[in-house]
Amino acid sequence: MGFDSEWWKKFFKGTWQQVQPLCRSPEQTQKEADFIESVLKIQPPAEILDVPCGEGRLTVELASRGYRMSGIDINEVFLEDAREKADKRGLDIAWHQGDMRKVPWEDKFDAAFCMWGSFGYFDGVGDLEFIKVVSCSLKNGGSFLLDIPVVETLFPKYQSKGWSTIGDVIVLEDRCFDHTTGRLEVDWTFIRQKEQETYHSSIRIYTYREVVNQLNQNGFEHFEAFGSLKEEPFEFGSLRLFLVARKSGG
Ligand SMILES: C[S@@+](CC[C@H](N)C(=O)[O-])C[C@H]1O[C@@H](n2cnc3c(N)ncnc32)[C@H](O)[C@@H]1O
Known part of the structure; x- marks a missing residue:
């Protein structure tokens, strides 16, 4: 395989655990939440999945805007933090601790998102499994937003x-x-x-085309690609790929 296939188990439990909650300011999180609402074309009280959700910065922000939120992460320390923040604000969120390749919900969500480069962690099979379970968790016609670095960025x-x-x-x-x-x-x-x-x-860096193919294989279509939170179109040299795909049917 050529790489440590479980690097993420050690990495996210290490010093990164203290660093992650400090990386994104509340203002940045609000901007991302505005972007998510806009590009996924959602309105409260839609059912939304945040995977992986980390310490729930976006899950809690969107729940406070009236969405019915669910969040999955492998790290129970992040989830405890997330639960505490939600409880303080009186928000009812479904948290699930587990691997992102095993989403415990089917045909439930109007939309899902995977923000901040949380894709490419596994081998090709594992990354596809993730896309497949996200697809299964969505209702027909549901949308998925993936925020990742790719070859072109x-x-x-x-x-x-x-x-x-x-x-x-x-x-x-x-x-x-x-x-x-x-x-x-x-x-x-x-x-x-x-x-x-x-x-x-150790993160697999795909091309735009490869990611679209993986999504296509799992029932997604109608792709829209942005290169920034300002909704600029994605192009070679953009800072990031924000890819929105719609599950067929619906
Ligand atoms: C860079 S953070 C992004 C978190 C969140 N998407 C955000 O924007 O704040 C990556 C997250 O992936 C989680 N993670 C890593 N491997 C995972 C796995 N196999 N299953 C579920 N979560 C995982 C980590 O615990 C961490 O919270």
């Missing part, structure tokens, strides 16, 4: 090293694209005061 500006500061943690990224597997292998070093830890991530 990553390589025009590719840099093998990067760094950022998140809270009081300095984050160093050492990136290597393995052309034999099509995966971006990254060593992440987290430095806080005198402590330093390194974790590894």
Whole structure:
């Protein structure tokens, strides 16, 4: 297989667990929620799935706008945080702790979304399984939004090293694209005061065409692609791919 197929089990439980909730400001989350409502063309009280939902930043924001929300994540620490935030605001959200390749709901949602590059974590079979279960969880005619880096967004500006500061943690990224597997292998070093830890991530980087094919194979059609939260059209060199697909029927 050529990569650690369960890297995500260690990575998201490591220092990243403290860093993730600090990465997106409340203003950014609100902008993303506005974007989600607009491109998925949804209105309350639609039934929406957020997968993986992390600490529920978007799940809670959209529930507060009147949507009936469900969220899935593997990390129980994130879900505890999510539950606490929802309880404080008196919001009733269905949380499920588990692997994103096993969505426990079928034919339930008007729309689903997978935000912030949470795709490409598995091998080709696993990534397809994820798309398949999302498709099954949607009603016919339901929409799906996928926010991911793809070949067309990553390589025009590719840099093998990067760094950022998140809270009081300095984050160093050492990136290597393995052309034999099509995966971006990254060593992440987290430095806080005198402590330093390194974790590894491995993400399959698809082309736009490959992602559309995977969605097509699982009953999605009518694709719309955006390159930013401002709903600019997607093109080679965009910062990100926001791909909206509709499940056939309905
Ligand atoms: C970059 S975060 C994005 C979270 C959320 N989509 C957001 O925009 O805030 C990726 C999330 O994927 C979750 N995750 C990683 N592997 C998973 C798996 N196999 N099944 C379910 N969730 C997983 C992590 O726990 C983490 O919360």
